Amino acid sequence: MSSKSSAAAFAAAGILFFVYPAVRPSGDDAAAMASTAWLAGHTAAMIGFVLLALALLGLHRLLGDRLSLRAAAVSWAGAGLTLPYYGAETFGLHVVAQRSLRDQAPALMELAAQFRYGGVPVTMFAAGLVLLAAGAVMAAVSVWRSETLPRWSGTALALGFALFIPQFFGPYPLRIAHGVLIMAGGLWLAAAMIGGRRGKPATTSTIG
Template identity: 45%
Template structure:
């Protein structure tokens, strides 16, 4: 039995019914991403990672939980931007939102290749250093952290994420569908993502809190869908 194609009016009705679901799913994903990005620096152990004291932090469950939170945050952000694209696609800013989506997904993929090694690789090496009482084994962590190919992919990934959020903020501004300023704090937070790695623990946690606030602002706007 052949299916009957939707008439134009029927297609618009389906899109109208699906659009609130897309908005709210995107809002939930972005809000959850913000929580994950705060948990990442808040529960991450800090210390001199060239010493056995620092190795205890990297060998702990908190190290794994913190980095898995970051991984979850990047994935949730990508889904949130995908939902945002679904909302903005019919507007004049649709093409710009599509570019934001592509940049965000590419950035997420490149970034997660590094985080996967960081969360599990550093953990295993730190545990080996503790078991052998050999702080010299921790040198291997920097060997893979600063491997030219690895650190380049990581930097490119985070730059693409910054570009994706900037493009998303610009698309929101031009669409006149959502509050114009709602994407700007998130773009600022991801522009600062690389510099925050070189900050003190307190500033890193502050950056996580700012990222959460930015995500909640955009999520609230997306949920309410009000300019």
């Protein structure tokens, strides 16, 4: 990916991670899960994870160091572990909630809890988000060490992903604020890649 394409991916990912909590219903009941807003918000997050992974690969091509390559690899693994949970939550719970409302069978929503807090899915989900946080932090350190981009330009995005799990346990306005933080981080890094360079670009390397 070129620097412009990677910058666009960072910007788009940041915006989508804001759209996720802004569009997603604040509740977790059947009405919320059966809504179109539930589908739209969670789909935005899934696309955001994919774009983030692609953007970090582009960042490595710009910086050319081993740490940024590791950041991209760790983030790809994190996205791979996180996306199955998001996919099931987006589409599976949506179908269950619609059936629960249509048949007036609240007991069906017990299936949602069984999935969301099942040992294997929640472990994969948590592990994926931890890896994504690690990848974002590694990328921020790589940016800080480089002579290519402004030192602080990767910190907001790293902080946003470091707080991804904790924000689930806060009130809904905190989740909106978290989305704003990630959006700011994505836009900041995108702007840095387009026009905020300092010094000479590092030598670009390729994978393999």
